[in-house]
Amino acid sequence: MSTIQDRPVKAKEDTPLMVQYNAIKAKYPDALLLFRVGDFYETFNEDAVKTSKILGIVLTKRSNGSASEMELAGFPYHSLDTYLPRLVRAGMRVAICDQLEDPKLAKKIVKRGVTEVVTPGVAFSDKILDHKSNNFLAAVHTANNTTGIALIDVSTGEFFVAQGIGEYPDKILQSFDPSEILLSKPTMRLFEQQYGKRFYTYSIDDWVFQSAYANDVLLKHFDTLSLKGFGIEELDCGIIAAGAIIHYLQQTQQDRLQHINRIARVEEERYVWLDKFTIRNLELIHSPHEKARTLLDVLDKTVSPMGSRMMRRWVLLPLKERLPVEERLEMVEFFTKNDETALFISQQLKIIGDLERLTSKISIRKISPREVQQLKRALTALEPIRSACFNSGNHGLKTIAEQINLCTELLKRIETSIQDDPPAMINKGGVIRKGISTDLDELREIAYSGKDYLLKIQQEEIEKTGIGNLKIAFNNVFGYYIEVTNSHKHKVPADWIRKQTLTNAERYITEELKHYEEKILGAEEKILALEEKLFMELIAEMTEYIPSLQLNASLIARLDCLLSFSKAALEYNYVKPHLNDGLAIDIRSGRHPVLERQLPLGESYIANDVYLDQDNQQIIIITGPNMSGKSALLRQTALIVLMAQTGSFVPAVSAEIGMVDKIFTRVGASDNISQGESTFMVEMNETASILNNISSRSLILLDEIGRGTSTYDGISIAWAIAEYIHEHPQAKAKTLFATHYHELNEMTAQFPRIKNYNIAIKESGNKILFLRKLVPGGSEHSFGIHVAKMAGMPDSIVHRAKKMLTILEKAHSNTELIRSSNITDRNEHLQLSFFQLDDPLLEQIRDEIMQTDIETLTPVEALLKLHEIKKLIAKEKAKKL
Numbered sequence: 001m002s003t004i005q006d007r008p009v010k011a012k013e014d015t016p017l018m019v020q021y022n023a024i025k026a027k028y029p030d031a032l033l034l035f036r037v038g039d040f041y042e043t044f045n046e047d048a049v050k051t052s053k054i055l056g057i058v059l060t061k062r063s064n065g066s067a068s069e070m071e072l073a074g075f076p077y078h079s080l081d082t083y084l085p086r087l088v089r090a091g092m093r094v095a096i097c098d099q100l101e102d103p104k105l106a107k108k109i110v111k112r113g114v115t116e117v118v119t120p121g122v123a124f125s126d127k128i129l130d131h132k133s134n135n136f137l138a139a140v141h142t143a144n145n146t147t148g149i150a151l152i153d154v155s156t157g158e159f160f161v162a163q164g165i166g167e168y169p170d171k172i173l174q175s176f177d178p179s180e181i182l183l184s185k186p187t188m189r190l191f192e193q194q195y196g197k198r199f200y201t202y203s204i205d206d207w208v209f210q211s212a213y214a215n216d217v218l219l220k221h222f223d224t225l226s227l228k229g230f231g232i233e234e235l236d237c238g239i240i241a242a243g244a245i246i247h248y249l250q251q252t253q254q255d256r257l258q259h260i261n262r263i264a265r266v267e268e269e270r271y272v273w274l275d276k277f278t279i280r281n282l283e284l285i286h287s288p289h290e291k292a293r294t295l296l297d298v299l300d301k302t303v304s305p306m307g308s309r310m311m312r313r314w315v316l317l318p319l320k321e322r323l324p325v326e327e328r329l330e331m332v333e334f335f336t337k338n339d340e341t342a343l344f345i346s347q348q349l350k351i352i353g354d355l356e357r358l359t360s361k362i363s364i365r366k367i368s369p370r371e372v373q374q375l376k377r378a379l380t381a382l383e384p385i386r387s388a389c390f391n392s393g394n395h396g397l398k399t400i401a402e403q404i405n406l407c408t409e410l411l412k413r414i415e416t417s418i419q420d421d422p423p424a425m426i427n428k429g430g431v432i433r434k435g436i437s438t439d440l441d442e443l444r445e446i447a448y449s450g451k452d453y454l455l456k457i458q459q460e461e462i463e464k465t466g467i468g469n470l471k472i473a474f475n476n477v478f479g480y481y482i483e484v485t486n487s488h489k490h491k492v493p494a495d496w497i498r499k500q501t502l503t504n505a506e507r508y509i510t511e512e513l514k515h516y517e518e519k520i521l522g523a524e525e526k527i528l529a530l531e532e533k534l535f536m537e538l539i540a541e542m543t544e545y546i547p548s549l550q551l552n553a554s555l556i557a558r559l560d561c562l563l564s565f566s567k568a569a570l571e572y573n574y575v576k577p578h579l580n581d582g583l584a585i586d587i588r589s590g591r592h593p594v595l596e597r598q599l600p601l602g603e604s605y606i607a608n609d610v611y612l613d614q615d616n617q618q619i620i621i622i623t624g625p626n627m628s629g630k631s632a633l634l635r636q637t638a639l640i641v642l643m644a645q646t647g648s649f650v651p652a653v654s655a656e657i658g659m660v661d662k663i664f665t666r667v668g669a670s671d672n673i674s675q676g677e678s679t680f681m682v683e684m685n686e687t688a689s690i691l692n693n694i695s696s697r698s699l700i701l702l703d704e705i706g707r708g709t710s711t712y713d714g715i716s717i718a719w720a721i722a723e724y725i726h727e728h729p730q731a732k733a734k735t736l737f738a739t740h741y742h743e744l745n746e747m748t749a750q751f752p753r754i755k756n757y758n759i760a761i762k763e764s765g766n767k768i769l770f771l772r773k774l775v776p777g778g779s780e781h782s783f784g785i786h787v788a789k790m791a792g793m794p795d796s797i798v799h800r801a802k803k804m805l806t807i808l809e810k811a812h813s814n815t816e817l818i819r820s821s822n823i824t825d826r827n828e829h830l831q832l833s834f835f836q837l838d839d840p841l842l843e844q845i846r847d848e849i850m851q852t853d854i855e856t857l858t859p860v861e862a863l864l865k866l867h868e869i870k871k872l873i874a875k876e877k878a879k880k881l
Contacts, residue, residue, distance in 0.1 A: 117252035121180025138178035148237025214243025259363035307560025328647025335566035369422035574649035592636035624759030745778030
């Protein structure tokens, strides 16, 4: 006989719901799965713990059949727009699993499936996206030292590809600032070593990054026979990256990608080179300082989201070709001189809204009724904009007008189909106009005019039967009925069916009443279903207009940026720069576009002239006190050139600018401690990047090079860098070199194209006044002690510093400095050198080095000489022992 212990234990089984959940979760193991159960989105197990922590909602437990308990966290389905953005901003990949059938009609468990995967780089929700900036998803592929980068914004349909070597890929990533980067699994670690951990990355199988597969994916997506029409057929690494992106989108349930209908090459040769250091140092888009303004903050006066996003790209990608820049400048000039036209177009632009992202929502079938109405308003505003541009007389504006597609048929279709003030959601009803569908009109008549219809039936039955007090009513037991008092029940027709007997009356139903009941009770549900069907049919028709709508959005964005430039020019007193193919930069009374906006009320910015060319004044050495404005002068020169080549007017009295192809800056100090790099190492890395990439049309800005090391090392490095730029055989790059090393003033005597300037100050007793004016000639003092006093340094330190300055200025060697430093107000001995220069051994070594002709010394001879010196030191050490 078997005992209880001998019986096999029955395995714990999951509930049918959890079996379904686990099957779906297995397909998206690295995504947080929002699982629709009734009116809630639920998360389970680890997903529930993460969700609870990020959203601050209650974490509970539930029983899973006979299995153990599991963590559970959820929120109402109608709160998805509130909670989803918070999950994505926390870096979560979110898979949304919806009910794919009506629970009322389901025979067993409701059918469910993932309808969308939302990631930091793949999002359409307005609550996730920033309307002023793109949300790019990138893919990176490197082979044979060449890196290809693809970038896509699914919310706008923009698709770019770039390819390059060296620092170009880093510059692209810095400029486009993707929210998510796709990599093959084997390259993850290498990418982090090269670019750090500043990007959100996601790895996919390396077989996706294959040339043949990528070509097939792209050709199938664009429905073309080749990629030649896009001008990217030679970008092998770029094509592989682009194919990986499309593959990824298809895997994340983004199968409706009609709005991604073109791919554009980011042409390195078309845009001014701005490396990541320059973008950071000039504070074009972001500033490391809290509440500081950037160049974009000053220039961006756009009124549409598309314009704001395009303005950002224009600032980061100034043009190298003169003709397209001059075309922009001419349109800006027109707007500055025709304020009525400018104001009219600007007012119409405000009506348009985010046409670009509305178009993308058409493609994925997620545009709401209210957004369709917004699309109608946008299309309505195109006609007056087009007419104003046509009638302007400006060639550039007329060209824009010729390209605007008014989409007349689409506008008519929306006007005739959609109510003027529809609800936000299609399932609320009241979206489709009367007259579009006979069936819909009849259902509405039944549903919303039911009382009138019942009164009509009631009156007809009174007339037919002669029962004057007959009435029609409704209850939940048997629906609509006719009630007749007992005094008239003998008049009831034979075909009426008695349903209920009361004390004083009888209740009946009729075939007509039952038929009406069936119609009215299902009418509202049928209305919603029919409205949704008609609405989706309209959206399907709208998809045919996607290319035209995207072109319109691009043209509107362009107009918006040009108008923004004109507004800034009028408000800030900017002038039109004159561009040429020469090599000189001549800026008269230039101002810093950002700093001048931050001055106290009533204080004017001190303007300065800057002239650079390749024949007489290639390099300007600028000396002057700290805080006098050297760095501001460097930055303003670069910003004025950059603004001019984006098509903006500039803050100056006049500006003649020979087109620049690269702008380099080495401004400010910053440690990269997390990567083990000191301030000096960062400085040298940035400077090396400049010197290895200069060209004849480059503009270089160097600020305080060498200050991260010892004084003599710093002077030597700064001197060598200036000399290298001056003596470069191919590239006489125009350079502004701010320094506190007054020894560099001596360079002008040896190098004809190096000129000395200084930022003027006025001394009054022991005080100085910063005049912030650039004047010819070098400065002999840095006035650092004065600055320290102005900063509030204790008087004792300032006094001591002055004494040490006097000693240093008299000293001609470290020996004399050490001897002189004993004349102090303190009894402490100041040791500033590890070596005594009167040591006989050091004197012998010095003589050996001085007598060596390093110009003719071979590497082997240098090693032998070093060996001799080493033997001398070892010999002296042995004597002492």
